[in-house]
Amino acid sequence: MGPKKTAAAVAGERKKEKVTLEMKKEIIWKHDGGMRVTDIAREYGRNPSTIGTILKMREKILASDAAKGVTRIVKNRPAVLEEVEKLLLIWIEEKQRAGDTVSEAVICEKAKALHADLIREQPGTSAEPEVFKASRGWFDRFKTRSGIHSVVRHGEPASSDVPAAEDFAAEFLELVKTEGYVPQQVFNCDETGLFWKRMPKRTFITQEESRLPGHKPMKDRLTLLFCANASGDLKIKPLLVYHSENPRAFKRHKIDKERLSVMWRSNSKAWVTRVLFVDWVNLAFGPAVKQYLLDNDLPLKALLLMDNAPAHPKGLEVDLLEEFSFINIMFLPPNTTPLLQPMDQQVIANFKKLYTKELFRRCFEVTDCTTITLREFWKDHFDIVTCLKMVNTAWKGISQRNLNCAWRSLWPGCVAPSDSDAPESTVVQDIVCLGEDHGPGGHGGGRLRAGGGARR
Structure with missing residues (x-):
């Protein structure tokens, strides 16, 4: 069995943050601007191999138009859902600035309403609108994609x-x-x-x-x-x-x-x-x-x-x-x-x-x-x-x-x-x-x- 880590060593370890699509785009832009892979890796605290993998996916990453904070591209994902999540994040920010409490249930209801509005606005849609349930599974994946996490509100x-x-x-x-x-x-x-x-x-x-x-x-x-x-x-x-x-x-x-x-x-x-x-x-x-x-x-x-x-x-x-x-x-x-x-x-x-x-x-x-x-x-x-x-x-x-x-x-x-x-x-x-x-x-x-x- 290997030696136990000291408390100082454990405290010194840094939990790596997920690389969002926006960060990946920044990495690509910096590399296009002449910055070396090793320098980019040092700035973002990543291995050069990770930076190399991001650069290989250059075209796909730059072509993506996901909501802020999304960490990965999901294949065959409807464009309307991407738009729903972008609008949803903006709405969450507005509610917060107004001092309103935003719960999971409220967010899911808003997501369903945004989805229904976007479907209605699409040309050539049928009379029977597409159903979006905004389920618990979707919400958990939305949190993962966007990086939002629940915070206990303290107030008077x-x-x-x-x-x-x-x-x-x-x-x-x-x-x-x-x-x-x-x-x-x-x-x-x-x-x-x-x-x-x-x-x-x-x-x-x-x-x-x-x-x-x-x-x-x-x-x-x-x-x-x-x-x-x-x-x-x-x-x-x-x-x-x-x-x-x-x-x-x-x-x-x-x-x-x-x-x-x-x-x-x-x-x-x-x-x-x-x-x-x-x-x-x-x-x-x-x-x-x-x-x-x-x-x-x-x-x-x-x-x-x-x-x-x-x-x-x-x-x-x-x-x-x-x-x-x-x-x-x-x-x-x-x-x-x-x-x-x-x-x-x-x-x-x-x-x-x-x-x-x-x-x-x-x-x-x-x-x-x-x-x-x-x-x-x-x-x-x-x-x-x-x-x-x-x-x-x-x-x-x-x-x-x-x-x-x-x-x-x-x-x-x-x-x-x-x-x-x-x-x-x-x-x-x-x-x-x-x-x-x-x-x-x-x-x-x-x-x-x-x-x-x-x-x-």
Whole structure:
């Protein structure tokens, strides 16, 4: 019997990932561009014989038009099924970005509907449509071909306390009426984490995204705190907490932190702490609200609504500077944030969609018509300074209408009537288009896919 492997040896072994058709096409393109087989094998962590086998199948691979993430070509497979799976993957991504849970049963039903639609659209089809059952076997093979795998969704809605939310809403409306607050005087703030170099967790994650180069930097996280009033016409300077006080990129770009569009703070965990939150209230929130009320000839009083997170101290009024004693604090009950917190009603979600759109746009601008790969983009052309610019652009992109409508669940009377029920933005479609337009041809770094930031 051979010697046992040590723990270090086992840990050092890397599980080989499947070679998708898209990766095979990249290998062929690189070889056509003059790259040697040995160099390609080294880059992809494969044996030269594997690369040689792929090159021998050059014509068949390049002629294939399979869904993203497919690892092998299936002989005599109906073209309509290939189209179903391509459309299905796009639909799964859209559902994820909307925050919807996507189960196996839902995916199978959608697949059957897509198949029926495609069959009906084909010219010369008979009155009796072809039957596609979207069976468990098909779903298992679809997972294998596309590389999607089930991910447990973690979130707050599952534990929401509906009765407590209803009671608080009534209490809040009574307070607003008694104190005479108007929408311009009532504010809400909330934090969110942002993995600024990474695509989000999703119900189903493709192997392609989990294999994107630079996976360690993609875990780089920061925390943002956003705040705005119920009328939506005043956005407070966001608080940004990062693990580094002075990133190297700041020195390279000669950044003055006092002139940033965010209030920059740091700690080792990149979390909002009580000290940092109080600092933000006294240095950013208080001065901005006071000036806004004076400029608009409004009574000098304001209400700040927030959840009961550890960083939001009870008795915060004691920590306020004397000049901001006009600010009152109100806390949401536990387990009601997903139901009532205005920032959770598509404000933060829309910010992340806009951030993702800017991320894709930046990547497209840098890599399009150049030899720069995605790996080189992440390493050399995207740093925390670029991230800050995109955060500022995305936060500016949140409209007054969006901020105002976010109060519909808690304070419906403050929401201005809308002239149209049409969607306010096509940002998701823009992201998809950017991702689809930025194909792998010639860049060799992988194909962009639509995604977003981290979960709240």
